[in-house]
Amino acid sequence: MENFFESFMKRFPTLMDCTRVTLTLAFSAVLVGMVFGLILALARISRFKLLRSLSWFYIWVFRGTPMLLQIFLIYFILPQISPALRMSEYPAAIIALGLNSAAYLAEIIRGAIQSIDKGQLEAAKALGMSYGLTMKRIIIPQSIRRMIPPFGNEFITLLKDTSLVSAIGLTELMRMARQVSSGGESWFYIPIAAIYLILTSLFTVIFQKLEKKYSIYE
Amino acid sequence: MIKLENIHKSFGDLKVLKGINLEVNKGEVVCVIGPSGSGKSTLLRCINHLERITTGTITIDGEIVDERKDGHDLRKIPSKQVLKLCSEVGMVFQRFNLFPHMTALENVMEAPVQVLKLPKDAAEQEARQLLASVGLEDKVDVYPSRLSGGQQQRVAIARALAMKPKAMLFDEPTSALDPELVGEVLEVMKQLAHEHMTMIVVTHEMGFAREVAHRVIFMDDGVIVEEGTPEEIFTAPKHERTKAFLSRVL
Numbered sequence: 001m002e003n004f005f006e007s008f009m010k011r012f013p014t015l016m017d018c019t020r021v022t023l024t025l026a027f028s029a030v031l032v033g034m035v036f037g038l039i040l041a042l043a044r045i046s047r048f049k050l051l052r053s054l055s056w057f058y059i060w061v062f063r064g065t066p067m068l069l070q071i072f073l074i075y076f077i078l079p080q081i082s083p084a085l086r087m088s089e090y091p092a093a094i095i096a097l098g099l100n101s102a103a104y105l106a107e108i109i110r111g112a113i114q115s116i117d118k119g120q121l122e123a124a125k126a127l128g129m130s131y132g133l134t135m136k137r138i139i140i141p142q143s144i145r146r147m148i149p150p151f152g153n154e155f156i157t158l159l160k161d162t163s164l165v166s167a168i169g170l171t172e173l174m175r176m177a178r179q180v181s182s183g184g185e186s187w188f189y190i191p192i193a194a195i196y197l198i199l200t201s202l203f204t205v206i207f208q209k210l211e212k213k214y215s216i217y218e
Numbered sequence: 219m220i221k222l223e224n225i226h227k228s229f230g231d232l233k234v235l236k237g238i239n240l241e242v243n244k245g246e247v248v249c250v251i252g253p254s255g256s257g258k259s260t261l262l263r264c265i266n267h268l269e270r271i272t273t274g275t276i277t278i279d280g281e282i283v284d285e286r287k288d289g290h291d292l293r294k295i296p297s298k299q300v301l302k303l304c305s306e307v308g309m310v311f312q313r314f315n316l317f318p319h320m321t322a323l324e325n326v327m328e329a330p331v332q333v334l335k336l337p338k339d340a341a342e343q344e345a346r347q348l349l350a351s352v353g354l355e356d357k358v359d360v361y362p363s364r365l366s367g368g369q370q371q372r373v374a375i376a377r378a379l380a381m382k383p384k385a386m387l388f389d390e391p392t393s394a395l396d397p398e399l400v401g402e403v404l405e406v407m408k409q410l411a412h413e414h415m416t417m418i419v420v421t422h423e424m425g426f427a428r429e430v431a432h433r434v435i436f437m438d439d440g441v442i443v444e445e446g447t448p449e450e451i452f453t454a455p456k457h458e459r460t461k462a463f464l465s466r467v468l
Contacts, residue, residue, distance in 0.1 A: 122268050123315035123374075127329035127381060128305025130297075137332060141319050217319050217361040 008191060014176065019195055021172040025093055025162040030105075030155055032098025037105030042135070044110050055106065062103035068164050071096040075168045093165035101158050108150045112143035145214040152207030156200050163196075219244045219416050220265065220307075220385055225274035227260055234260045236440035238274075242385070245414040249427035249448075252437035253463055258420045259312075261437070262387050265418070266307045267300050278303060279384055305333055308378030312390040314370040316362040322349060322373045323358040326380045334381070341380075348376040352406050368399030372406055385416035392423055424467060428452050436460045 043055035062070065074096045079086035087095070116139050124134040166175035173192050180188040220242040227235040234257045242248050250258045263269040265276060267284065276284040283303045285293040317325050326345035330336040336344075349358055352372040362370050371391055378386060388407065392400040404426050411417060411430045421427060427434050427448060434451040436444045436459075444451065444460045452468075455461045 117315075119311060119313055119315035120317065123309075123311065123317070125268065125301075126266055126304055126307075126309035127377070128301045128333045129329060130301055133332055137328065138317055142317075217363060 004187065007185060011180065011188075015173075015191070015195070018171060018173045018176045019199075021170070022159070022162050023199070025097060025165065025170075025172060026155070026159045028094045029097035029101055029162070030158055032094060033101030033105045033158070036098065036102035037109055040102060040106035041109035041113065044106060045113065059103045059106055062100050063107075067096070067100050067161055068167060070100055071164055071168060074099075089165070089168050089170040092168065093162075093170050097158060097162060097165070100161075101154060104154050104157075105151070108147055108154060109143065111150075112146040113139055115146055116142050145211070148207060148211045148214060152204065152210075155207070156203055159199060159203065160196060219246070219279060220418070221275075221277040222261075222265070223275040223277075225261065225264060225276070226272045227257070227264060227269060228272050234440055235264070235271075238440075238442055240435065240442065242416060242418060244416055246432050247411045247415075247417045247419065247430055248433045248435060249431035250418065250420045250435045250437060251422070251424070251427060251451075251463075252435075252443075256437045257440045258437045259389050262309075262389050262418060262420050265387060266304045266309055268309075278307065301333075305329065305381050306384050308381060308383035308386040310371070310374050310378055310386065310388045310391045312393050314362070314367070314374045314394070316370055316374055316377070318362050321359050321361055322354060322365070322376075325362070325373055326377045329377070330380050345376070345380060348379055349373070351409075352376050353402070366399055367395045368402045371395065371403045375403075375406055375410075379410075385418070386410065388417065388419040388421070390420050390422065392421070422467065424452070424464075436463065438463070 040055045040058060043051040044059075046052055046055075071093065075087070075089070075092040113135075120138055120142070121134060124138045129137070162172060163174035166172060166178065169175070171179075173195060177189050177192040220240075222238055222240045225235050225238040225240075226233070238257075238261060240248075240261075250261070252258050260269055264271045264284075265278075271284060271286055272289050273287050274284075275282060281303075282293060283295065283300070285291070317328065320328060323342065323345050326348055327338070327341045330341040330344065331338055346355070346358060349355055352375055354369060354372055354376070357365060357369060357373075362373070365373065375386075375391075391407070392403050395403065400423065404423060407417070407419070407426070408430055419427075419431070429448075431448050433445060434448050435442055436451060436455075436457075438459050444455060444457045451460065452464065455464060
């Protein structure tokens, strides 16, 4: 027991560093995912068939293939197509995770936008508001509250999926667990699991609070 | 002021409007009555492009705002101009359609600030005056979900008036209200009529039509069957269909 404790305390600073890496990956990826997902969602409900088809195709591919494969594709295969596409682990991981979550977030955003009553669009149009202005001022702000619960789920999934980038050699929580355990201390998976659990619980509570905050007008 | 010529509207194979001609003068209050499904709401929605007419010409204030034949534009109207037209004709909906994430005040200020680019404090001052004129000065900071149906509809009227429209369209403004709340909305509309606002009102409130309208239009099955002063329509209707309808609702 003494041994475990000493060994744990010795690794605690590294453990915190790795937690920070995991969180940075999740936040950066969800940011990429949100921006790109909003664009995909707007394309998906656009008047232009080409935009709708492109967006549909993207979502189809990224939701229909394994995330690990997408990570390998971006990190190993792209540089073979063109050396200009070579990236270090960090950006490659953020891009891969971000592009994947964009596909899921796009569907969440689209669903929320389309759930807003058609009367809102008509009222805005009758007041002379353009489509862009109506989206920005009327539809998207109302969609946000409806997006929060599925968005929270997606973020928590993404947080756990960051463990996949250990496969390209980025040292985050999962890779640390593997490294320590391969040195003979396989119990180290337990504190790692605990950290994931603490993080996901924390964000569950945060998203519940956000949902409440955004429902003041209902 | 508003001139509709030979208006036809189809949804697929369903012909909803079959050749409507109507001219509304400045300051005139026209009430449109008729059984549900007669096309009266559709007619109203066509005027500000919420529905596109299939055939016909719409002129507002001497300016052609839509001219189409068999579903094709005879005149290309840029979308900027369509939006400008929309903002010049106020619309009040049966289901209010207030923006639920904004307070009463923000609802009224939204379009003047965002569309007309009015400075915020000027828009706010005007919005407060408008809300006071519909009797809601004490509800400015309340969200629509905390307002009664009658209060919501009065905010909606104030919101439309904030754009200083040349005319107001009312699409069954009291049909979604509890009976005891109808009066307060009609009161605001009467006040508008007295201020010589040009109004087209689709309504089932025969009392309002009789008291306030300058002209009453009876529509059935996509055509105007009969029109005249409230006197003529309510006391001496000429057509059988008008008589039958009035005997059911009066």
